[in-house]
Amino acid sequence: MTDLVLQNVSFSYPDGTKALEDFTLTVKSGERVAIVGQNGAGKTTAVKLMNGLLKPASGTVQVGEWDTTKFTTAQVSRKVGHVFQNPDDQIFHNDVESEVRFGPKNMKFDSGRVDELTQWAMELCGISGFAEENPYNLPYSERKFVTIASVLAMDSDIIILDEPTAGQDKIGLLTLGRLLDVLEQKGKTVITITHDMEFVTDYFSRIVVMANRKLIADGQAEDIFYNQEVLKASMLKPPAVAQMAGMFHFPPGILSKQQLVAAILKHTGT
Numbered sequence: 001m002t003d004l005v006l007q008n009v010s011f012s013y014p015d016g017t018k019a020l021e022d023f024t025l026t027v028k029s030g031e032r033v034a035i036v037g038q039n040g041a042g043k044t045t046a047v048k049l050m051n052g053l054l055k056p057a058s059g060t061v062q063v064g065e066w067d068t069t070k071f072t073t074a075q076v077s078r079k080v081g082h083v084f085q086n087p088d089d090q091i092f093h094n095d096v097e098s099e100v101r102f103g104p105k106n107m108k109f110d111s112g113r114v115d116e117l118t119q120w121a122m123e124l125c126g127i128s129g130f131a132e133e134n135p136y137n138l139p140y141s142e143r144k145f146v147t148i149a150s151v152l153a154m155d156s157d158i159i160i161l162d163e164p165t166a167g168q169d170k171i172g173l174l175t176l177g178r179l180l181d182v183l184e185q186k187g188k189t190v191i192t193i194t195h196d197m198e199f200v201t202d203y204f205s206r207i208v209v210m211a212n213r214k215l216i217a218d219g220q221a222e223d224i225f226y227n228q229e230v231l232k233a234s235m236l237k238p239p240a241v242a243q244m245a246g247m248f249h250f251p252p253g254i255l256s257k258q259q260l261v262a263a264i265l266k267h268t269g270t
């Protein structure tokens, strides 16, 4: 059980830019949380604090029993895997399998477990067929899955996915959805940063909204996407279904196509 607790965390970059102010968030083991907000809101800074890449200037970041200031980034990243936004910032091997294998090998798992985790992660990410391919010969969407598999293979309790849907087609989105379900069954915590509100409503039961370096809302999709104050402060655009429901002046809460169709049929008396 690895809960993640950020308590009154503030952080500024060395050039003095304030990136996070008084940020408090608890993510329980096994939860699925989406962090949303405009560019520059502080999302990336928050997740870099979660996996120990950055250390808080004030406040505390607790990963399970560990205060991240007392452990190295390498140690914390064993508990909190982080898939970067841009796969090209992460890939450094010449073939897909070596890239995925590197993490568990580096963690000194026995060779049987390294094999098992490598195969499992590649299959889950739909890249088993490219094991010997140079990742840089693959399109962006598949390179992203190479980096996701590399992190999953490390079997960390908490997994951070930065913009996983960027550049993904329908098949990629389905692969991501299946992967999230498998991780949930394994009790993993998944935290994503995303600008894709459809992805959020389809797959995440908890949404954290950030604006101007602060957490401004934390709740379910119905609480967030129908709260005009939160939408205004964060400049978030609700998912298309909620926008359409708003145009029809339907009561708040509609977030799926099925709910929208049902409301239209009721409205037209069909």
Ligand SMILES: Nc1ncnc2c1ncn2[C@@H]1O[C@H](COP(=O)(O)OP(=O)(O)OP(=O)(O)O)[C@@H](O)[C@H]1O
Binding pocket: 013, 014, 015, 017, 018, 019, 037, 038, 039, 040, 041, 042, 043, 044, 045, 046
């Ligand atoms: N390395 C850095 N040095 C100085 N300022 C930085 C650095 N990285 C981010 N910032 C600044 O910190 C603030 C928060 O940035 P952060 O990247 O955490 O936001 P974000 O919500 O993740 O944005 P995006 O969606 O664009 O990634 C912004 O003002 C940003 O310009």
